Amino acid sequence: MQMFPLKATGAQVRRRGKVLVGPVDLTLGGQGTSIIIGPNGAGKTTLLKMLHGIVRMNGGSLDWACPLEEAQKHQAFVFQTPVMMRRSVIDNIAYPLRLTGLSRRQARSRAADWAARVGLGEILERQATMLSGGERQKLALARALVREPQVLFLDEPCAALDGRATREIEEILAHAAGSGTRLIMSTHNMGQARRLADEVIFVLQGRIHEFSPAAEFFAGPETAQARAFLNGDIVE
Amino acid sequence: MNDLWAGLSQAFWLLVTLDADLVEITLRSLRVTLTALVIACAIALPLAAFLAVRRFRMRRATIAVLNALMGLPPVVVGLVVYVFLSRAGPFGVFGLLFTPTAMIIAQVIIVVPLVASVAHQSLRELWSDYHDLLISMNATQFQRIQALLWDGRRALLTAALAGFGRAIGEVGAIMVVGGNIDHATRVLTTAIALETGKGEFAMALGLGFVLIALAIAVNLAIHWLGRTESEGRW
Numbered sequence A: 001m002q003m004f005p006l007k008a009t010g011a012q013v014r015r016r017g018k019v020l021v022g023p024v025d026l027t028l029g030g031q032g033t034s035i036i037i038g039p040n041g042a043g044k045t046t047l048l049k050m051l052h053g054i055v056r057m058n059g060g061s062l063d064w065a066c067p068l069e070e071a072q073k074h075q076a077f078v079f080q081t082p083v084m085m086r087r088s089v090i091d092n093i094a095y096p097l098r099l100t101g102l103s104r105r106q107a108r109s110r111a112a113d114w115a116a117r118v119g120l121g122e123i124l125e126r127q128a129t130m131l132s133g134g135e136r137q138k139l140a141l142a143r144a145l146v147r148e149p150q151v152l153f154l155d156e157p158c159a160a161l162d163g164r165a166t167r168e169i170e171e172i173l174a175h176a177a178g179s180g181t182r183l184i185m186s187t188h189n190m191g192q193a194r195r196l197a198d199e200v201i202f203v204l205q206g207r208i209h210e211f212s213p214a215a216e217f218f219a220g221p222e223t224a225q226a227r228a229f230l231n232g233d234i235v236e
Numbered sequence B: 001m002n003d004l005w006a007g008l009s010q011a012f013w014l015l016v017t018l019d020a021d022l023v024e025i026t027l028r029s030l031r032v033t034l035t036a037l038v039i040a041c042a043i044a045l046p047l048a049a050f051l052a053v054r055r056f057r058m059r060r061a062t063i064a065v066l067n068a069l070m071g072l073p074p075v076v077v078g079l080v081v082y083v084f085l086s087r088a089g090p091f092g093v094f095g096l097l098f099t100p101t102a103m104i105i106a107q108v109i110i111v112v113p114l115v116a117s118v119a120h121q122s123l124r125e126l127w128s129d130y131h132d133l134l135i136s137m138n139a140t141q142f143q144r145i146q147a148l149l150w151d152g153r154r155a156l157l158t159a160a161l162a163g164f165g166r167a168i169g170e171v172g173a174i175m176v177v178g179g180n181i182d183h184a185t186r187v188l189t190t191a192i193a194l195e196t197g198k199g200e201f202a203m204a205l206g207l208g209f210v211l212i213a214l215a216i217a218v219n220l221a222i223h224w225l226g227r228t229e230s231e232g233r234w
Helices: A044-052 A068-073 A089-099 A104-117 A133-145 A163-178 A190-196 A214-219 A224-230 B002-016 B020-053 B059-069 B074-085 B100-136 B141-151 B153-168 B172-178 B188-198 B201-226
Strands: A006-015 A018-028 A033-037 A059-063 A075-078 A151-155 A182-186 A199-204 A207-213
Touching (some): A006 A044, A018 A207, A033 A044, A044 A075, A044 A151, A044 A199, A089 A104, A104 A133, A133 A163, A163 A190, A190 A214, A199 A224, B020 B141, B020 B201, B074 B172, B100 B141, B100 B172, B141 B153, B188 B201
Parallel strands (some): A033 A182, A033 A199
Antiparallel strands (some): A006 A018, A006 A059, A199 A207
């Protein structure tokens, strides 16, 4: 099924009279990894959630190449603070499959496979709420990838992780991207952005200030704000 | 003080000798209360989850009414059920008045708001955790309610236990609709009221201690069965 291009036209999110994001005009193709960067409070998370459809838009439109209901079935989201359902590791990963009507046995079998892929194969029956930060994020990734989505949104998935956990998460993401999953991810970590990005979306004050291929962006951003941000200056 | 000791001793002997009347009354108390609790939970828990998940126009008002109904005076509930089940009432044809079924109906009405309110408090917090995740996973309304009920099961057990406590100790409503008929509708609480009225304080206290022991035993049994304190695996 062809989901892309994803086209946002004048898309806007307002809350209590304040514009959080937008208006956004953006067209995303179906290949590679898009990294959203920008200072704190720029609107990266809201933009991601708006594209995913879990934040209601107050204006503009968001159009997938396929019907919205179909698009919703083929995307997943990984939150900055992973939500652990109050059940075991394997049942957490199996849950999205159970939602599709898969039997418990089949869902757990596939979940066990994904748990092994992300390095949680030894702790399948452990309560998810007892996991460490890195393990939680791996579980969240496995739970998002188990339905083999065509597009995966990630909101700063390595924000609170140490170097080793970050490397493991990046390996999983690289593998997912290599398998054809379209990644759209926000990050604060410029090193991570350089490692993973095929294209960069620079967000400031809820608007997209720059959208360009990663190589071009990191070689020489077009806008003064993006240059200042890359130089580590405070940008508002 | 003498009455207290006499009551304790009476309770001890009633238990040790497995007094036939006591066993009958206790089993009836348990049957009525547990049946009412199961029915009340079947109504209240999905209702609590629905109120946590679904946004609709009168939601806040509904929750406020539910909370207010926790303080329903049992004797008034008994009176209303009596009117409905009496021969002249709309359900008089079923002949349920002064039967354990009438007592169960009254207890269900008393317990549902309590269980629903306590459960709703817990499920509301759980829903605030799960909200984005379940919407992101495209879960249907029914699947969201299912997830809340399953993952919130320990908190819901507490709500059910609160309902059990309210039901097992209830006297006003079941006295009105049950009539405290010997070998038919007499339960521990109505028997205590009767013995007190007769001036048999030792017997009344004895039955009271049995009632307290029963409530504690059921609570401990449910906690033990659920392994909620030690393992937290279920």
